[in-house]
Amino acid sequence: MKIAGRQEEIALLQSLIEKDESSFVAVYGRRRIGKTYLVRQVYENEMVFECSGVLEENMEQQLENFWRSLNEINPQSQPPLPPKTWLEAFFQLRAYLNTQKQGTKKVIFLDEIPWFETLRSGFLAALDNFWNQYCTKRSDIILVICGSAASWVIDKVINSRGGLHNRLTHRIQLMPFTLGETKAFFELKNVKLSLKDIAQIYMCVGGVPFYLKDIKAGDSVAQILDQLFYHKQAILKNEFQNLYAALFKNNTFHEKIVEALSTKNKGLTRNEIIEIAGVKGGGGLTTVLEELTQCGFIMPIYPINKKKENCLYRLIDEYSLFYFKFIKDGKAKSSWAQITESPGFKIWSGYAFENLCFKHTDQLKKAFGISGVITNAYSYVSKGKDGRQGIQIDLIIDRADNCVNILEVKFHNTEYEVSEAYARQLLDKASVFKEHTHSKKNVFITMLSVFGVKKNEHYLMAVTNQLLIDDLFN
Template structure:
């Protein structure tokens, strides 16, 4: 077996089980791994397959076919252990022919060992009019699919391109894939494991704080240094002149999307609307005319994990609400973009602890975090095995409305004739329900009942950092209280 080092991989248990099946297979395997930039695709492949990778090439961004073929020649020479570059192939057809010859002549092939061919950043290899994709199809159909010990791994950050051209391919690659992995950012428990493996010991409250700023993106989390608090890490990574995330935003979107200015326009619009926007509201706000172009941009943002579409309770698919769910993008619009190129003294973030804008951002970011961990919240409520649907609900009041407007960010509609109406609140200590908030909660429940005419139980459920202070209002209104502990 290869020198697989699963011990160095944090989390990713589902993905590792897929890779184990692939490695132990007695058939040729063609696996696609896609996910946003910096999410750890390359690391996962290299760490898991180790010495079994006999050839690896990484596509170069926005270069010519000539440059990509020179890149191929260098990669093949490196794989063959040559001290000098091979002659550059004149086409992808010639390049893949050289690759076949190399694989057939390798020691791994002769010894009947697994051979992993790793093509990274595949969309970048596919330059215009290069015939890369059709040549890859031919390579797999005429050669790869006949090699019992071959594992072809293709990766890409442009999720929509990978889905359209590889996963849902209509041509020669149709139904050729044997496995696919959509690599998502870490969950909270995976983030905790990742940080501990790097000797970074933070309380769960501080892990949540860090996650709300940069999400579960491994490469961002790698910037954290042991011995620093979450606030110090955020200061260093997001606000210092050399911090990775100070200049990450545009690089992130331009590397992933063609016409990235459209994608950036939509996420900026969504960052200003905590309750989400309908498609028509996005059309009006972005001035992108409705039709195929907008559909494509929204699909690309959703497939890459930046936004999420949710069907509000009691509504149809055409009433979808789109919301921003990428923590870093949200943090960028609240905190990094307003600074421009301003040089900051150290401790900027720590000095913002009591800023009202911080409270607004934290409320938004904490809701996003909770929505990503609904499965864990359901388990904590003891309803993991109950059939449920979850989504937002909003009632827009007009001049004739008998009720005020209401926004509920999470309803869990259960098969057992019960609805959990969830309120998510981030606070630095136990949350206090006061008279005015109690009135608001009663109003939400009342308007929801009156408008939907539901006969189900309504259980008001609070999700907070440290729980809720026990007082007359909490006793009157709450059925369940959950804390951040339930999400780990």
């Protein structure tokens, strides 16, 4: 099995083979995240039937596709006639399964399931009937459904109030690779890059396997990113036009919100989103925010007071951020070298590195030795008023063990050196933070950098401890 990372998901899928009962699994996630590849790799020896829905085809063509897929693996001198209903199609599948060897697990894999469900087709009712009236009476079936239209899978299957309500036995939301999984993926392809280079690529495209699969051994970061974004056949040049459309039915709404969030690094409140995106509030906006969150495009960040109305929604999808910053509206340069010379590059790289840290708080907690401690991660901005100093903190890890880590994140090319002025600024930040938030917790200042921070007298005066980029890869 050639697959990097995904250890928890692999372990779950493999455990179903040993279960003495049938299982119904939904695997969902964004486009090109590796859902189909994962299922095929894990169940290579157990797969007895696989069929993928056909994009934007009618019920008759979906049924024909299903029938032909079944006949392809079960050739007969007199095959059954093409089904006219989904109920009939699943009965043909049942007849085929009844001919299979008893006592071994059999995987039925229905990929891109949202495309099967055409208007008034009855597909979901027939699927429910197949699972409830056939699979649950056996102990040897693993029914796997999969879809890139994550909002459809969540609404129609996972949160279904109809026939499929509570039918699923397991669900797997496949998210982008972590930094550690990205490193393992590169090693599988014999691509040898430094941790900083891997982080740099991740900051541009995230951990989406499809975006990373064509990276070649021996290429520099500049060559890799030119091939992804700027060459004539670059796979990510026009990816944005397909990304949200593949996931969400009313994708224009989602794109407006994402674009609005791209204008403010620290995030926007719900009211600010309504104002900047020019959209209406209400249930529709709530649904879209939930869908974008579930698919890993945005992150709700609750401030120290944890009041819902003060929640900030932050855009954390690397590709979307890069697209709005350097590609949309003709912003695209001709090469990565030109990007690095642009005025906004340093600001973007600092913010993108912050996002990396927000997405790897589990790894940060492990580095702190507090994996089992409940935490809340957020940034903090307080405007100065009445003669009091304002502060801005990149990342705060607020811990249930009576401690707070204020993280200062530095994406530098060399060892960072703390000056006397910066040390005093850090101490002031901690003091103002405690004053403004009335926190009684112990406040520790932590530096997180690529190549470390020199432990000079100013560092020793202000900084409690430091982490390296290596800690994000654990």
